[in-house]
Amino acid sequence: MSDRRIFRYEVHSGAHLKRARVALEAFDAEGAPQQLFVGALELRYGIEARLFEYIAAELPSESRQQQLARLSQSAATKLLAHLTRLNPKSKHRTRLSITPQQGGTATVLYYTPVTSSLARIHGRLGELLHHNYFHKNPHWYVAGRPKSAGMPTLLLARDLIAQGIVELQEATAGSLLSNAGFRRRLDRLLADSNE
DSSP, rough: HHHHHHOOOOOOOHHHHHHHHHHHHHHHHOOOOOHHHHHHHHHHHHHHHHHHHHHHHHHTTHHHHHHHHHHOHHHOOHHHHHHHHHGGOOOSEEEEEETTOOOHHHHOEEEOOHHHHHHHHHHHHHHHSSSSSHHHOOOTTTSOOOSSOOOSHHHHHHHHHHHHHHHHHHHSOOOOOOOOOOOHHHHHHHHHHHH
């Protein structure tokens, strides 16, 4: 190992998504199972990262780091439930258009949620990332897509990862980290300014 003082590894949702996509492309090109497992792990990290990004945006800045550090959940369905408790609107896609009064080009911003479907994919990928996967699926190595439940072969796992990549791409496409509740925030700002 070199004489490094730090390691460079981006940990935001977009970086994990990119690495998952690269690993899946490598699996498709080389047929190397280890690339599939790397892709599954990076995709899981990406889903969790996006949920943490959204949760962080809902927390007060003065206690944000402490509250995030106390979150013990890693299951995306539980993180999504936590986010929904913080902001019930976080389940819904939002389009915000800002147009200058004098005319001109409008700026359009989107909030794109982590869906319950994507959260379930996170859980299903967990099955793939434990050694018991090979015991539960004795024909995992067969290059086929049998019509059965679960992920009995790597190609079915590959399809799940591909679906997760598409859904995480959608969840990271928006530029807003919170579903805008402008009326509520505006009322709070006006109340604060009147004091």
